[in-house]
Amino acid sequence: MPKEKLIVALDVDDRNRAMELVNKLAGHVGFFKVGMELFYAEGPGIIRDITENGAKVFLDLKLHDIPNTVGRAARVLARYGASIINVHAAGGGDMMRAARESVADEAQNKGLPTPMVVAVTVLTSINQAVFSREMGMPGEIEDRVRAWALLARESGLDGVVCSPREIELVREACGPGFKIITPGIRPDGAKLGDQRRVMTPAEAVRAGASYIVIGRPITGAPDPAAAAKAILEQISGVADNG
Ligand SMILES: O=c1ccn([C@@H]2O[C@H](COP(=O)(O)O)[C@@H](O)[C@H]2O)c(=O)[nH]1
Numbered sequence: 001m002p003k004e005k006l007i008v009a010l011d012v013d014d015r016n017r018a019m020e021l022v023n024k025l026a027g028h029v030g031f032f033k034v035g036m037e038l039f040y041a042e043g044p045g046i047i048r049d050i051t052e053n054g055a056k057v058f059l060d061l062k063l064h065d066i067p068n069t070v071g072r073a074a075r076v077l078a079r080y081g082a083s084i085i086n087v088h089a090a091g092g093g094d095m096m097r098a099a100r101e102s103v104a105d106e107a108q109n110k111g112l113p114t115p116m117v118v119a120v121t122v123l124t125s126i127n128q129a130v131f132s133r134e135m136g137m138p139g140e141i142e143d144r145v146r147a148w149a150l151l152a153r154e155s156g157l158d159g160v161v162c163s164p165r166e167i168e169l170v171r172e173a174c175g176p177g178f179k180i181i182t183p184g185i186r187p188d189g190a191k192l193g194d195q196r197r198v199m200t201p202a203e204a205v206r207a208g209a210s211y212i213v214i215g216r217p218i219t220g221a222p223d224p225a226a227a228a229k230a231i232l233e234q235i236s237g238v239a240d241n242g
Contacts, residue, residue: 001030002205002232002235002236003027003028003029003030003232004030005030005205005209005210005211005212005235005240005242006028006029006030006031006211006212006214006228006231006232006235007029007030007031007032007033007058007181007211007212007213007214008021008025008029008031008032008033008213008214008215008218008219008228009033009035009060009183009213009214009215009216009219010022010032010033010034010035010038010215010219011035011037011038011215011216011219012037012038012219013037013038013041014041014042015041015042015046015049018034018038018042018046018049018050019049019050021219021224022049022050022053022055023053024224024225025218025224025225025228026053026054026055027225028225028228028229028232029055029228030056030211031055031056031057031058031083031084031211032050032055032056032057032058033057033058033059033060033213033215034046034047034050034057034058034059034060034082035060035061036060036061036062039059039061044079044080047059047080047081047082048080048081051081051082056083057081057082057083057084058082058083058084058085058086058181058213059077059080059082059084059085059086059115060086061077061085061086062086062087062088062120063077063085063086063087063088063091063099064087064088064090064091064095065091065095066095067091067092067094067095067097067098068098070087070091070095070098070099071095071098071099071101071102072102074087074098074099074102074103074117075102075103075105075106077103077115078102078103078106078107078110078112078114078115079106079110079112081112082115083113083115083116084115084116084117084118084158084181085099085103085115085116085117085118086117086118086119086120086161087099087117087118087119087120088119088120089119089120089121089148089149089151089152089160090148092151093151093154093155096117096119096151096152096155096156096157097155097156099117099157100117100155100156100157101156103115103117116158116159116179117157117158118152118157118158118159118160118161118179118181119148119149119151119152119155119157119159119160119161120160120161121144121145121148121149121152121160121161121162121166122141122144122145122148122162122163124162124163124182124183124184124195124196124197124198125194125195125196126141126196126197127141127196127197128140128141130196131144141166141197142165142166142169145160145162145163145166145169145170146166146169146170146173148160149162149166149170149173149174149178150173150174153174153178158178158179159178159179159180159181159210160174160178160179160180160181161181161182161183161213162180162181162182163182163183163184163197163198163199164182164184164185164197164198164199164203164204164207164209164212165184165197165198165199166197167180167182167204167207167208167209167242168207168208171208171241179210179211180208180209180210180211180242181209181210181211181213182199182204182209182211182212182213183195183212183213183214183215184196184197184198184199185198185199185200185201185204185212185213185214185217186198186199186200186217187200187201187217187230187231187234188200190217191216191217193216200234201214201231201234201235202234202235202238205235205238205239205240205241205242206238206239206241207241208241208242209242210242211242212235214231217231218231
C-alpha cells in the first residue's frame with residue numbers, strides 16, 4: 001500500500017496545529033513523524049494523542065551522546081508508544097547497541113511492542129562541500145553512509161535514515177529487510193529549502209526506500225490532504241523495491 005510508505009513530518013510547535021494535520025492526513029499516511037520542535041513544545045503526551053487515533057509515530061529525536069546516556073534516554077522513549085525511534089550513527093556501535101538493548105528490554109518489561117531503532121547517517125541537508133570543508137570528514141558522503149549503515153546493522157539496529165541518493169548502495173550493503181528511511185524528498189517543482197541530497201517520491205520508491213519522509217511539501221501546502229494524495233498517486237504505479 002503506497003500510504004504505508006509515507007511518513008509526514010509534523011514540524012510544528014503546538015498540539016492544535018499538529019492534531020489538525022493528523023486529522024486531515026490520517027487516511028493518507030503510514031506514520032506521523034514527531035521531531036524535536038513538537039516534542040520539546042508538547043512533551044510525550046503528543047505521541048499518545050496521535051497514536052490514540054490509530055496512527056503510528058516515528059519519534060525523531062536523533063539521540064547522540066555517550067552509550068550510558070543514550071541507553072537510559074532510549075529506555076524512557078520506549079515507554080511512549082512510538083513505533084520508530086532513532087539515534088545518530090556517528091555516536092558509534094556501543095551507543096547504538098545501548099539504545100537497541102535498552103529499548104528491547106524496556107518494551108519487554110512493560111509488555112509493549114518493541115519500537116524499531118534506526119540510525120541517522122549523513123543528514124540530507126549536507127552536501128559534499130560541507131561534508132569535506134566544514135565538517136572535515138574524509139572521503140565521499142556515499143562511503144560514510146555505507147560504513148555507518150553497516151555499523152548500524154552490526155549493532156542490531158533495524159535500519160537507517162539516509163538520503164534517497166544512497167538507497168541503492170545501502171540496500172546492496174545491508175540486504176533485504178533492512179529499513180531505509182529517506183527524508184530529502186521533493187516532488188517535481190517543490191522548493192528545496194535546506195535539503196541538498198534529494199529525489200522525487202517516485203524515484204525514491206523505485207530505488208528501494210522502505211519509507212519516504214515528507215514535511216513542508218505537504219504540511220505547508222494550501223490543502224495538505226490534496227498534496228499527500230498527489231504524492232500517493234505519484235508512487236502508486238511505481239515498482240516497490242523497498
Ligand atoms: O537527514 C535527515 C534526517 C531527518 N530529516 C527530517 O525529515 C524532515 C524533512 O522535512 P522536509 O520539510 O520535507 O524537508 C524534517 O523533519 C527533518 O528533521 C531530514 O530532513 N534529513
